[in-house]
Amino acid sequence: MSQIQLLPAVQALLSQPGRLFLGGTWQDAASGRRFVVENPATECALTEVAEGDARDVDTAVDAARTAFNGEWARQSPAQRGLLLLRLAELLDQHREELAQLITLENGKPIANARGEAASAANIVRYFAGWPTKIEGSTLPVSPASGAPMLNYTLREPVGVCALIVPWNFPLTMCVWKLGPALATGCVAVLKPAEQTPLVAIRLVQLIEAAGFPPGVVNLITGLGAATGAPLAQHPGVDKIAFTGSTQVGRLIAQGATSNMKKVSLELGGKSPNIILPDADIVRAAKGAADGIFYNQGQVCTAGSRLYVHASVLDQVLEELRRHANAHVLGPGLDPSSSMGPLVSARQLSTVSGYLQRGLEEGAELICGGGRPAHLERGHFIEPSVFLDRAERACIAREEIFGPVLTVMSWTDIDELVLRANDSPYGLAAGLWTRDLRSAHRVAAQLKAGSVWINCWNVVDPASPFGGYKQSGWGREMGKNVIDAYTETKSVFVDLA
Structure with missing residues (x-):
């Protein structure tokens, strides 16, 4: 190293x-x-x-x-x-x-x-x-x-x-x-x-x-x-x-x-990221992975709630697993590392607690979920993906501030918007689609200070940044x- x-x-x-x-x-x-x-x-x-x-x-x-x-x-x-x-x-x-x-x-x-x-x-x-x-x-x-x-x-x-x-x-x-x-x-x-x-x-x-x-x-x-x-x-x-x-x-x-x-x-935020069935699935899955794993998930705008149309759910989950497993965990000063540690022992304890609660509350672990075995020291946690079919686990509701993604499926667009907005937070949201009509219609309905279409976490000093609600x-x-x-x-x- x-x-x-x-x-x-x-x-x-x-x-x-x-x-x-x-x-x-x-x-x-x-x-x-x-x-x-x-x-x-x-x-x-x-x-x-x-x-x-x-x-x-x-x-x-x-x-x-x-x-x-x-x-x-x-x-x-x-x-x-x-x-x-x-x-x-x-x-x-x-x-x-x-x-x-x-x-x-x-x-x-x-x-x-x-x-x-x-x-x-x-x-x-x-x-x-x-x-x-x-x-x-x-x-x-x-x-x-x-x-x-x-x-x-x-x-x-x-x-x-x-x-x-x-x-x-x-x-x-x-x-x-x-x-x-x-x-x-x-x-x-x-x-x-x-x-x-x-x-x-x-x-x-x-x-x-x-x-x-x-x-x-x-x-x-x-x-x-x-x-x-x-x-x-x-x-x-x-x-x-x-x-x-x-x-x-x-x-x-x-x-x-x-x-x-x-x-x-x-x-804080618990930002919804939405994949429509007509999206470029490979691109959308990579964007979703980057949206939650960037900065070890310690981002207020992290796309920690991913809503995937049921018709492409399996494909997206496989892509997410691939992106998560491709990360190289290690010290940030090692140029080969693509994911560093969490900032503190306290943050590691918080994220680890959420991983355990997610399992206890019925979410299905797709990948990750623990400490990397090859690193004896440091506040490291694996990039983790859960599937929560009922959308009832705390990991689908509460801000974790770690590399933990909760995936839910959907079929009805109007119901989806209600689910995406059903949060005390409103910092960011995003959607992936090739249909501009759907993009603008859904973006207008999302209660968030920033909405990203076919991208995530784009900020610029000339553009306002902030949140709705809490x-x-x-x-x-x-x-x-x-x-x-x-x-x-x-x-x-x-x-x-």
Whole structure:
């Protein structure tokens, strides 16, 4: 088993404890405490990182507020755009080290991590174009007094933003939120997941190198209860942007009520993927396999519910078995690995529990279902496919966040749509067909924020992303996200 050599910059970052970045300075946590970051492929410690608490949150929010009211407020839109472009260039220049850090702490194959690093630069580059295009408007008002009035609107930054990001795409999720926040003139306190703080540390080092003023971006590493909770509840925070589980999203929303913060939430999913009988079955089955096995199934938009027309069920199951068995499980730094470990022992326990419950509740195991025998260490689980003829097992209803696919069959299209929509979630959905009429008709009926036809998990910084129902509030990306980080001010001028 050969693994790629770590770059000197990565080795240097791992050789010393990670620190907080508050008001433009790197410093230890106020408590002096640290926590261990683990490599999920080996279960060995990578390094230690500062464990922030409420005192550090206070410092970060104060620093952000000072920057917002000071030097950052004096930056022109064009200057903000240039800083973001400079950051995008740095992300490109340091792509390989970012990818190695992602793989080390998250576990995903290095090829996927490289794709994530490249995507991050493109996202920042997209938002670099926005600062000079955020504009108000003049409105033809008709006041009751009849006096001549000029009415115009201004778009102003919300202020201090708490950006709380997950571990499954640790770099992408940071820039999904930092991009629009900085483009609109907001300031940020970034809180990465405790499982994956290292790539966030490197990102903030690059933000510092790009020349952003002190306090514009602050970094708090730590555990959720000790850092995430006080950050979400902090009275000095004007907006929270959170990506994670629906359960935690509810707590974030509750904490925001103390001062009526603006909130955007990108939460869980149990996304239906539909194969119509006229689809290209080989292509559809591969798309369905990729839709659940990519990133070890640790994707909020994972196509974890697959509805297959009864006439092609056996063929699809055989194709799915073939794709699952073709995966090479191993450490992400081994270029031959196509599937890495789950992110933690806790996640492995959760997924393993669902596999057992699926069997107990009558689902038929098609392939996978356990730990790979050849790997003694690491949080690995086999890509698994179940057939649930009754659609009653928990694995067909609950988000698993692992490489576990539940297949159901169908015959009536109208009933199918009802079944696909019968979920508390509504993040994504997809269908495979050669019939454009069926494609557009079914897509219009699916209750999901993203619908993919003959593809899966296609995202672009210019296109809005978010969910219906318990999959979240608001939209990330595109022009829609600009609204989430700005306030609209209406100004009336009496011209009489």
